[in-house]
Amino acid sequence: MAHPMRRVAVLGSTGSVGTQTLDVVRAFPDRFKIVALSAGRNIELLAQQIDEFSPEYVLCEDAEALKSLPGRDCGTLEEMAALPEVDVVMVSTVGSAGLLPTVRALEAGKIVALANKEVLIMAGEQVMDISRRYNNQILPVDSEPSAIWQCMLGERDAIRKLIITASGGAFRDKSPAELANVSPEEALKHPTWSMGRKITIDSATLVNKAFEVIEAHWLFDMPYDQIEVVVHRQSIVHSMIETADGIVKAHLGSPDMRYPIQYALSHPERIFNPGLKPFDPVEIGSLTFEAMDSKLYPCFELAIDVGRRPGTWGAALMGADEAAVDMFLENRIKFTEIPDVIRGVVAQHTAKDTPNLDEIIQTAEWAYDTARSAAVGSSN
Ligand code: MG
Numbered sequence: 001m002a003h004p005m006r007r008v009a010v011l012g013s014t015g016s017v018g019t020q021t022l023d024v025v026r027a028f029p030d031r032f033k034i035v036a037l038s039a040g041r042n043i044e045l046l047a048q049q050i051d052e053f054s055p056e057y058v059l060c061e062d063a064e065a066l067k068s069l070p071g072r073d074c075g076t077l078e079e080m081a082a083l084p085e086v087d088v089v090m091v092s093t094v095g096s097a098g099l100l101p102t103v104r105a106l107e108a109g110k111i112v113a114l115a116n117k118e119v120l121i122m123a124g125e126q127v128m129d130i131s132r133r134y135n136n137q138i139l140p141v142d143s144e145p146s147a148i149w150q151c152m153l154g155e156r157d158a159i160r161k162l163i164i165t166a167s168g169g170a171f172r173d174k175s176p177a178e179l180a181n182v183s184p185e186e187a188l189k190h191p192t193w194s195m196g197r198k199i200t201i202d203s204a205t206l207v208n209k210a211f212e213v214i215e216a217h218w219l220f221d222m223p224y225d226q227i228e229v230v231v232h233r234q235s236i237v238h239s240m241i242e243t244a245d246g247i248v249k250a251h252l253g254s255p256d257m258r259y260p261i262q263y264a265l266s267h268p269e270r271i272f273n274p275g276l277k278p279f280d281p282v283e284i285g286s287l288t289f290e291a292m293d294s295k296l297y298p299c300f301e302l303a304i305d306v307g308r309r310p311g312t313w314g315a316a317l318m319g320a321d322e323a324a325v326d327m328f329l330e331n332r333i334k335f336t337e338i339p340d341v342i343r344g345v346v347a348q349h350t351a352k353d354t355p356n357l358d359e360i361i362q363t364a365e366w367a368y369d370t371a372r373s374a375a376v377g378s379s380n
Helices: 016-027 043-053 063-068 077-081 095-107 118-133 143-152 197-205 207-220 258-266 298-307 313-329 335-348 357-379
Strands: 006-011 032-038 057-059 088-091 111-114 138-140 159-166 227-231 237-243 248-252
Touching: 006 016, 006 077, 006 095, 006 258, 016 032, 016 043, 016 088, 016 258, 032 043, 032 077, 057 077, 077 095, 088 095, 088 258, 095 111, 095 118, 095 313, 095 357, 111 118, 111 258, 118 138, 118 207, 118 313, 118 357, 138 143, 138 207, 138 258, 143 159, 143 207, 143 237, 143 248, 143 258, 159 207, 197 207, 197 313, 197 335, 207 227, 207 298, 298 313, 298 335, 313 335, 313 357, 335 357
Parallel strands: 006 032, 006 088, 032 057, 088 111, 111 138, 159 227
Antiparallel strands: 159 237, 237 248
């Protein structure tokens, strides 16, 4: 075979991107081999995955359950990310869990496929610094940055602009008044993409889109005033770039996360996956683009404003948003109170300008706890 087997570790294998990564691996048994799997608390699904893929190393949050699972315990996610037997680390964890493993994987020279975008929201400057120091490129898995990356391939001259598309989330047709009474169940119905719970709520508030702007800023070293967001309901154009001569290149395809996952795993090769639905422009018929109505999405500008600040601000934003999403899913706050929770934490944050990674993680935890305890106080 011309292509060597790529040995893959999946951090967060039972989540949405994790299971779709395993779908891709399953389709190419002669190209990808699962060496390590880690999960949180979904032991049942992890056990099925172990049964199917026979990874050498396994991790989960439940220490008792871990003892009963086949596969060697490699201690921590960081150790898993740096295993000598691993070529590609798929970081499909959620929140701050992916930060240290991403850093260790970069330092160990692994191919890092990054789906856990919070890593760059919390520590974009530090992580990109390490990526440059180790001359190790991070491969985006998120569909929008993946599209931008693919549009940029072969472009040597300056890119004038990145245009990130947004579906508008579950509530794109609601009025601001209607939004006050939407339920978690309604928010979890994303119109075009199938994703995890946290990111689906973040898509409804457009915090996810703000995170993608910040992610693109770091990954592509692009100033914020050269990154635009447009609402594109069909989720067919996954993002665009404008080149120096004013030409716009767009990346089109079905809204299926397995495409960007597969490209991150196979890069620089492209391989045909017969299990994915081919793109048919006639079936789509028409594509629409609209300006974003910022009144509908007060979280968007708030998240950009805070997330682009240096030091620990990104971690504070990330922790506050995570708490706000959890509280909304627990029916403890209204959808329209999510920005208030974030603002409340931001108002209390004393930032560190040059934090280390531990301080960044501590800030995220502080923000999460502060958001939750403030909400307890106000509802009593
Ligand atoms: Mg995305």
